[in-house]
Amino acid sequence: MSNSNIIKFSGVNFSYGQQKVLHDLSFSVEKGEFICLTGKSGCGKSTLLRLINSLLHREDGEIELLGENIDNWEIHQLRRKMGYVLQEGALFPHLTVYQNMCYCMNLNNYDEVRCRQRIEELLPLVNLDKEILNKFPEKLSGGQGQRVGIVRAIAHNPEIVLMDEPFSALDEETRENLQNLVKNIHQHLNTTFIMVTHNKDEAEKLGTRIIHMNEGKISTVNTN
Numbered sequence: 282m283s284n285s286n287i288i289k290f291s292g293v294n295f296s297y298g299q300q301k302v303l304h305d306l307s308f309s310v311e312k313g314e315f316i317c318l319t320g321k322s323g324c325g326k327s328t329l330l331r332l333i334n335s336l337l338h339r340e341d342g343e344i345e346l347l348g349e350n351i352d353n354w355e356i357h358q359l360r361r362k363m364g365y366v367l368q369e370g371a372l373f374p375h376l377t378v379y380q381n382m383c384y385c386m387n388l389n390n391y392d393e394v395r396c397r398q399r400i401e402e403l404l405p406l407v408n409l410d411k412e413i414l415n416k417f418p419e420k421l422s423g424g425q426g427q428r429v430g431i432v433r434a435i436a437h438n439p440e441i442v443l444m445d446e447p448f449s450a451l452d453e454e455t456r457e458n459l460q461n462l463v464k465n466i467h468q469h470l471n472t473t474f475i476m477v478t479h480n481k482d483e484a485e486k487l488g489t490r491i492i493h494m495n496e497g498k499i500s501t502v503n504t505n
C-alpha cells in the first residue's frame with residue numbers, strides 16, 4: 282500500500298440479506314483527494330460510505346483505513362477521525378446548535394475553551410452569526426441546518442469527511458454557497474472528502490476525482 286492511501290478497498294462484497302449490493306469492490310483514495318461518488322439510485326453509494334464509517338461490516342474482502350486494517354481499529358477511535366454529513370443535516374434535535382457543533386470535538390476530548398475558539402473560527406467560514414448558537418435545530422432553515430452539520434463534521438479536524446448528498450434539499454443559491462464553502466475548506470485543510478452526489482456539475486466543480494458506480498461496482502473513474 283502506498284503510504285498516502287487513506288482508504289483502500291480490496292475485493293469487498295456486501296449484501297443486505299439475500300440482496301447483493303457491492304460486488305468485488307476495489308479502489309483506493311489518497312490523502313487530500315476530494316472524491317465525488319456518483320451513480321444511479323440504489324447502486325450502493327450510501328452503503329459504501331457506511332462501510333467506511335463502520336456502520337456496516339463487509340461480507341469479505343479487505344478494507345484499510347488510515348493505513349490500518351479496519352478490523353484492527355477500535356470503532357469509536359476510528360469514528361473520531363471522521364466527519365459525516367448527511368442529507369438534511371441530521372442534527373441532534375435535543376441539542377442546541379452550539380452543542381451540536383461541539384459534539385465531535387467533545388468525543389475528541391476538546392475542552393470548553395478550545396471548542397469555543399474553534400467554533401468562533403468556523404462560524405464566519407459558514408456565514409453564520411453567533412446568535413444562532415443557542416437555537417435548537419427545529420428553528421433553523423434547511424441551509425442553516427446544513428451549515429451546522431458541516432461545522433459539526435469538520436470542527437475536530439477529521440482525517441476523512443464523508444458526505445451523503447449534503448446539498449440536495451437546498452435551493453440553488455444556498456447550494457452554491459455551501460459548495461464554495463466546502464471547496465474552500467478542502468483547499469485549506471487538506472482533509473480527504475468523499476461526497477455522494479447525483480449532480481454532475483457539483484461533482485465536476487468539487488471532485489479531484491469522480492468515481493461512478495453501477496450496480497455495486499465501479500464503472501468509471503475520471504480525474505478532474
Ligand SMILES: Nc1ncnc2c1ncn2[C@@H]1O[C@H](COP(=O)(O)OP(=O)(O)OP(=O)(O)O)[C@@H](O)[C@H]1O
Pocket residue numbers: 297300302320321322323324325326327328329
Ligand atoms: N438497510 C437496508 N436494508 C436492506 N436493503 C437496503 C438497506 N439500505 C439500502 N438497501 C438497498 O441496497 C441498495 C443500495 O442502497 P444504497 O442506499 O447504498 O444506494 P445509493 O446508491 O446510495 O442510492 P440513492 O442514490 O438512492 O441514495 C438498494 O437496493 C437499497 O434498496
